[in-house]
Structure formats: structure tokens, C-alpha cells
Amino acid sequence: MLLELTRYRRPLESFARTFQPQDVGAPDDAYRVVAPVDVAFDVHKDKDRFRLVGTVKTELELPCSRCLEPFRLAVDAPFDVRYVPSSDAATDPEREIEEDDLETSYYRDEQIDLNELLREQFYLALPMKPLCQADCKGLCAQCGTNLNAGRCDCAPAWEDPRLAALKNLRRNDA
Numbered sequence: 001m002l003l004e005l006t007r008y009r010r011p012l013e014s015f016a017r018t019f020q021p022q023d024v025g026a027p028d029d030a031y032r033v034v035a036p037v038d039v040a041f042d043v044h045k046d047k048d049r050f051r052l053v054g055t056v057k058t059e060l061e062l063p064c065s066r067c068l069e070p071f072r073l074a075v076d077a078p079f080d081v082r083y084v085p086s087s088d089a090a091t092d093p094e095r096e097i098e099e100d101d102l103e104t105s106y107y108r109d110e111q112i113d114l115n116e117l118l119r120e121q122f123y124l125a126l127p128m129k130p131l132c133q134a135d136c137k138g139l140c141a142q143c144g145t146n147l148n149a150g151r152c153d154c155a156p157a158w159e160d161p162r163l164a165a166l167k168n169l170r171r172n173d174a
Contacts, residue, residue, distance in 0.1 A: 003112040005050060008043050015054075016040040024058075024118050031122060034072060035059035039118065041079070050083040050112070056121050065129050066138035067146050077125045081117065083107045 001023060003015070017040075021033040041054020060073045086106040105117075137147035145152040159167075 001114040003114050005107065005110045005112065008045050008050070011045050013043045013045075014040070015043055015052075019118075021058075024115060025122070026119070029119065029122075031060040031062040031073075031126065033058055033122075034061045037118060039114070048085050050107070051080070052083065052112075052117070053080045055079070056118055058122075060122060060126075062126070062130050064132035064136055066131060066136045067148055068139065069132055069146065069148075071130075071132035073126070073130065075122060075125045077121045079117070079121050081105055083112055 001019065016038075019037040019039065021035065021037070024033050024037050025031070035058050037056060037058040039054065039056050041052045044051040044053065055076065055078050057076045060075055061070050062073060063070055080103065082104045084104060084106060086108045105112075107113075132148075139146055140152045140154055142154040143152050145154075
């Protein structure tokens with residue numbers, strides 16, 4: 001999915017499209033796109049520099065970090081990204097990164113890869129620790145039972161066998 005920049009001649013134009021889930025992402029992503037992806041943005045043009053300001057909306061499926069069950073996460077992410085030609089990229093490895101560098105991307109051959117833009121926005125929308133629900137109980141550490149679905153018969157107290165000798169010393173002192 002490439003955005004042809006040669007089509008944009010005026011300083012401000014709009015873009016809106018809906019992509020199907022199979023057209024977005026890669027098989028090795030940490031999520032799976034499960035709903036159509038609605039993308040809408042304004043293209044601000046200043047000579048060979050472009051700025052895309054808009055939103056992306058869809059639903060992602062990802063595993064819960066406690067119980068590993070898949071759950072859906074609604075994404076409604078605004079973005080504001082500047083694009084400059086790849087020839088403008090700084091090649092000095094000792095250059096300090098500045099604030100504007102974090103919002104700047106590069107394009108080649110008068111094209112912007114929208115798939116790359118969307119994947120970046122999806123990863124930015126993912127929570128640090130994805131949970132299917134705020135009070136997810138997770139998995140039993142001994143038997144692996146999903147504690148949200150039921151209880152297990154494991155003993156709740158577990159003692160580290162490596163510390164058994166220390167426990168015996170404490171009993172002998174008493």
C-alpha cells in the first residue's frame with residue numbers, strides 16, 4: 001500500500017480509505033488485525049516535504065499477558081508524521097537525536113509506505129502490558145490452569161526446596 005506523492009500538488013489535500021485486515025501488517029507482528037482499517041488524514045505539502053495528520057481506527061487481537069487468551073483491543077489513534085526525502089537523512093553517526101527527529105520519517109521514490117505507517121501506529125497504541133480485563137487472574141504457576149475460567153487443586157503455598165536447610169536451622173535454634 002503505497003501513497004503516490006506525485007498525485008498531491010496542492011498545499012493541502014485529504015486522503016481517506018478503508019483497508020481489509022489481510023492487507024495490513026505482517027505475520028510476525030505481536031497482534032492480528034481483525035477489523036477493517038479506516039485511515040483518514042490530511043496531506044500538507046511544502047515542496048518535497050510532507051506532513052500527514054489524521055487518525056487510524058480498527059480492532060486488533062492480541063494475547064493477554066497474564067492468561068494468554070486472545071482479546072480484542074479497539075484502536076482509535078491520531079497521528080502527525082512528517083516525511084522528508086531519504087536523501088535528507090543525516091548520516092553522521094555521532095549526531096544527537098532531537099525532538100523533531102522522533103516525528104520525522106523518510107520516503108523514497110516519491111512514495112510513502114502506508115503499511116509501515118499503520119504498523120507503527122498500531123505498535124504505539126498497544127498497552128505496555130496487554131490485559132484481557134483489569135482483574136485478570138492469569139494462569140496457575142504450577143498446573144497452568146486459566147484462573148479466570150475455573151479453580152485448580154494446587155496447594156496455594158509453595159516452598160522453595162533450596163531453602164529447606166535454612167528452615168531446619170531455624171527449628172533447631174528454638
